[in-house]
Amino acid sequence: MSDESSAVFNDKSLDEPTPAGAPLTAKYKRSFAYDTIKDRLPIIITKIVDHLYRDKNKIIEQFGEETREDIKSLIGSFSKLRNELQTNKPLVPITLGDDADLWNSCVQGGKWFDSPWLLVECYLYRRMRDNIAQSPSLSDFDQFSEQKKSGFAASMPAMKALEAHLNGFISDEPLPDLGKEQFFQLLKVSLWGNKCDMSLSGGEQRHQNLDPIKQLAALEENILCNHLENAWAKILKLNGNSSAIIDIVLDNAGFELFTDLCFADFLVNRQLVSTVRFHAKNMPWFVSDATPMDLFWSLEYLEDHIPELGLRWRSHVHSGRWVLHPSSKSSFWTLPHAFAKMKEVDPDLFNLLSSSGLVIFKGDLNYRKLVGDLNWDPETQLSTALEGCPKPLLALRTLKADVVVGLEKSVIAKMTGNWMVSGEYAVIQLCD
Numbered sequence: 239m240s241d242e243s244s245a246v247f248n249d250k251s252l253d254e255p256t257p258a259g260a261p262l263t264a265k266y267k268r269s270f271a272y273d274t275i276k277d278r279l280p281i282i283i284t285k286i287v288d289h290l291y292r293d294k295n296k297i298i299e300q301f302g303e304e305t306r307e308d309i310k311s312l313i314g315s316f317s318k319l320r321n322e323l324q325t326n327k328p329l330v331p332i333t334l335g336d337d338a339d340l341w342n343s344c345v346q347g348g349k350w351f352d353s354p355w356l357l358v359e360c361y362l363y364r365r366m367r368d369n370i371a372q373s374p375s376l377s378d379f380d381q382f383s384e385q386k387k388s389g390f391a392a393s394m395p396a397m398k399a400l401e402a403h404l405n406g407f408i409s410d411e412p413l414p415d416l417g418k419e420q421f422f423q424l425l426k427v428s429l430w431g432n433k434c435d436m437s438l439s440g441g442e443q444r445h446q447n448l449d450p451i452k453q454l455a456a457l458e459e460n461i462l463c464n465h466l467e468n469a470w471a472k473i474l475k476l477n478g479n480s481s482a483i484i485d486i487v488l489d490n491a492g493f494e495l496f497t498d499l500c501f502a503d504f505l506v507n508r509q510l511v512s513t514v515r516f517h518a519k520n521m522p523w524f525v526s527d528a529t530p531m532d533l534f535w536s537l538e539y540l541e542d543h544i545p546e547l548g549l550r551w552r553s554h555v556h557s558g559r560w561v562l563h564p565s566s567k568s569s570f571w572t573l574p575h576a577f578a579k580m581k582e583v584d585p586d587l588f589n590l591l592s593s594s595g596l597v598i599f600k601g602d603l604n605y606r607k608l609v610g611d612l613n614w615d616p617e618t619q620l621s622t623a624l625e626g627c628p629k630p631l632l633a634l635r636t637l638k639a640d641v642v643v644g645l646e647k648s649v650i651a652k653m654t655g656n657w658m659v660s661g662e663y664a665v666i667q668l669c670d
């Protein structure tokens with residue numbers, strides 16, 4: 239590695255379990271939060287520093303000669319950020335951006351290993367943005383863009399396999415049961431697409447190269463709570479209503495985004511809904527999360543590589559059947575808040591989502607925010623943990639953090655090892 243500043247890790251975390259009901263935090267050594275902050279996050283920063291050294295000339299070519307000095311300072315500020323984390327320094331205020339005050343009211347001098355994990359992990363990505371924003375010439379620079387693009391390209395075989403299935407699903411022929419079977423398959427493909435995040439893998443590229451529909455049967459018993467039937471009933475109730483809108487709060491770019499778009503294509507093509515509204519992140523986030531730019535280049539890439547599909551998807555955008563909601567350019571999704579705070583912090587977004595036909599929340603981080611990232615008993619009622627969130631909602635999430643609710647005692651009893659964080663298990667949970 240090109241950057242060798244060896245910070246000494248200041249380890250004062252406690253060797254005892256996280257108390258029941260408390261926010262997850264790296265204060266407790268046995269927690270996944272501790273592993274993440276101690277090991278995974280420094281690796282993610284180191285990878286960016288390496289990228290800045292290695293690809294300096296490419297970045298200068300793209301953003302202009304004046305960025306040469308800015309890249310040097312960025313390497314310095316990212317290395318400093320890693321050092322602050324590894325030596326458990328206080329979280330310093332965010333300096334630039336309309337959301338700085340909101341952020342600073344949450345940060346308030348807490349430290350990396352003592353503060354809530356959700357706050358600290360979100361803060362890391364917000365600080366990266368703050369560092370980048372210091373250099374106006376790099377304001378559009380996405381430190382994870384390379385990884386996201388190569389992950390997308392590497393998933394081409396799986397995308398083509400999925401496209402072949404999708405073409406059969408969206409023909410003009412009527413489908414038995416209004417397409418229930420196909421709805422189930424595409425929703426599950428979108429669920430398992432969430433395995434492909436690059437935060438859990440410490441920034442390692444994740445992609446998919448097998449036929450995703452053929453893998454579904456083997457994964458069936460790994461769905462620990464499955465409200466698919468209820469989700470279908472919910473969608474059918476919207477069916478026939480020409481203004482039926484559903485929202486998808488996206489998670490990762492790359493293969494996961496492709497699966498989400500396949501699902502959204504099916505919904506509008508079979509006229510199960512009239513409009514799908516997407517919500518993306520307004521800055522590079524948790525390595526692989528989709529930004530508006532990621533959506534734009536993904537559609538362009540598909541027009542070049544799978545033209546029939548790419549053009550059809552472009553037409554959904556032009557006709558307004560697919561909408562990228564303005565929340566994708568504002569800050570709520572990149573604040574550290576639990577979604578129970580949405581009503582207070584962003585009432586317009588809360589009202590919009592509460593009047594949606596269904597809000598689909600993709601992925602692990604969204605799930606953590608839905609349930610407040612607390613150390614819940616896994617048997618807790620879904621409705622209790624989701625109190626205050628906009629509904630009706632459907633969470634599609636593979637388990638990659640040690641928090642889950644709404645499971646049956648008999649299911650929990652069968653689980654062993656690191657089932658909560660391995661990404662091998664999933665939930666499909668509807669709360670009406």
Ligand SMILES: O=P(O)(O)OC[C@@]1(O)O[C@H](CO)[C@@H](O)[C@@H]1O
Binds near residue numbers: 274436439490603637
């Ligand atoms: O939200 P995603 O993309 O499904 O997952 C992001 C994620 O892997 O990042 C954290 C580890 O850094 C985990 O808690 C979380 O699961």
Ligand SMILES: [Mn+2]
Binds near residue numbers: 489490524526601603
């Ligand atoms: Mn993600």
